[in-house]
Amino acid sequence: MAHANKSVNRVASVELRGPGEPCLVLGHTKPALGAREYAVVSALLSAYPSSINEKEMKARFGEDAHELVMALRKKDTSWSQAILVPSRSGRGGYRLL
Numbered sequence: 589m590a591h592a593n594k595s596v597n598r599v600a601s602v603e604l605r606g607p608g609e610p611c612l613v614l615g616h617t618k619p620a621l622g623a624r625e626y627a628v629v630s631a632l633l634s635a636y637p638s639s640i641n642e643k644e645m646k647a648r649f650g651e652d653a654h655e656l657v658m659a660l661r662k663k664d665t666s667w668s669q670a671i672l673v674p675s676r677s678g679r680g681g682y683r684l685l
Contacts, residue, residue: 600636601670601685602629613666614685624649625660632671632684639681642674657682 603612608620611629621629628649631640645653654673661668674680 598637600633602633604630604633613670616666618664618666621660624656628653628656628660629671629684632682636684639672639683641681645682 601614604621604626605611607623607626610617610620612618620626628645631648640648642654645657649656657671657673661671661673670685672680672683672685674682
């Protein structure tokens with residue numbers, strides 16, 4: 589029996605509506621992001637479903653890129669679930685769920 593080849597449309601967990609505009613995270617409306625936060629999330633959306641490694645994040649957003657992402661994840665559980673970070677061993681990258 590042959591199986592049909594089904595394509596899966598993946599949708600990112602975050603929807604940006606523009607700078608200074610509220611965004612949607614896991615179906616929940618969230619306040620507008622700051623300029624740097626918006627830039628980081630926009631880059632993660634552009635990379636989706638792939639990830640951005642730590643070296644590239646630092647090159648694009650500064651040495652404190654990890655702290656910026658972690659502060660955003662600490663805002664609430666939706667952000668924490670939506671943004672995945674590298675493991676402690678540095679494996680993987682930053683990406684959206």
